């Protein structure tokens with residue numbers, strides 16, 4: 060097994076700490092599709108092709124969003140160690156196959172804002188429970204929009220009843236297409252339900268309540284406990300579409316970092332979040348969603364935000380399992 064070594068002026072324990080922070084990022088079905096190559100002068104982020112979801116995510120778009128989120132955590136954790144992260148996304152021949160390479164760009168002191176985001180990393184969770192019937196106020200919305208902008212992405216906030224009805228319809232249509240797709244359902248089943256000792260996937264305690272036909276929004280069934288009477292979903296969550304300005308891997312890696320900044324910003328403001336990814340995962344529905352946003356922005360993920368009660372953490376693989384040696388990884 061590959062050992063954690065010193066890098067970027069940090070000792071092995073500090074490197075292990077920053078990689079552990081990176082691994083707390085959200086990932087589709089908690090696949091944790093990332094690997095790290097550690098060298099004295101750099102940390103490379105690679106996709107782990109063995110953790111692809113070929114049916115749900117055939118173009119690896121969500122894999123790259125997930126890796127972008129891990130990269131954002133890594134940046135924060137390095138800043139807290141006093142290292143200014145010099146990030147090169149899709150570095151090409153500089154680091155073959157890597158999604159990103161991070162070098163030491165000098166010393167720095169982390170800002171209070173980024174320190175608060177880093178402190179939120181271990182507490183951030185996807186919360187699939189019903190939210191309270193309490194509105195998210197404009198100041199909080201503004202903070203989320205700004206978080207996406209800081210990472211060169213765009214957060215489209217659904218505000219009008221017409222847009223809300225439209226996106227609800229797209230979520231349901233994509234959900235039904237996926238229900239009829241045996242490959243998508245097999246991947247969901249592989250990563251949900253009781254899996255004792257698993258260090259990936261979504262355990263029943265994190266699955267939220269079981270969705271029902273009468274729910275306004277079509278939530279994916281993560282095989283959580285049966286719903287008790289009165290445990291209905293809120294009528295009016297804040298729904299946002301996180302968009303990139305470009306199609307393709309660069310836009311996806313930027314959007315992944317933005318997604319994580321948005322989620323952590325939400326966390327620092329007491330907001331919970333969950334995903335409604337179906338309309339972005341199903342290609343023909345994604346095109347319709349894109350047109351409904353004016354055709355220029357590229358929708359990458361849909362989030363539902365509101366206030367809820369805390370949920371347990373999902374498991375993570377140990378850092379030692381995330382390390383890769385020199386050439387054993389493949390590009391994604």
Ligand SMILES: Cc1cc2nc3c(=O)[nH]c(=O)nc-3n(C[C@H](O)[C@H](O)[C@H](O)COP(=O)(O)O)c2cc1C
Nearest residue numbers: 085086087088089121124125184185334335336373
């Ligand atoms: C790109 C992406 C898409 C996701 N899509 C969904 C989704 O459609 N529904 C859902 O309930 N969770 C979704 N998730 C959340 C993951 O299942 C979750 O991040 C993972 O299980 C780890 O749990 P945690 O976020 O609580 O750490 C998505 C996460 C990512 C990064």
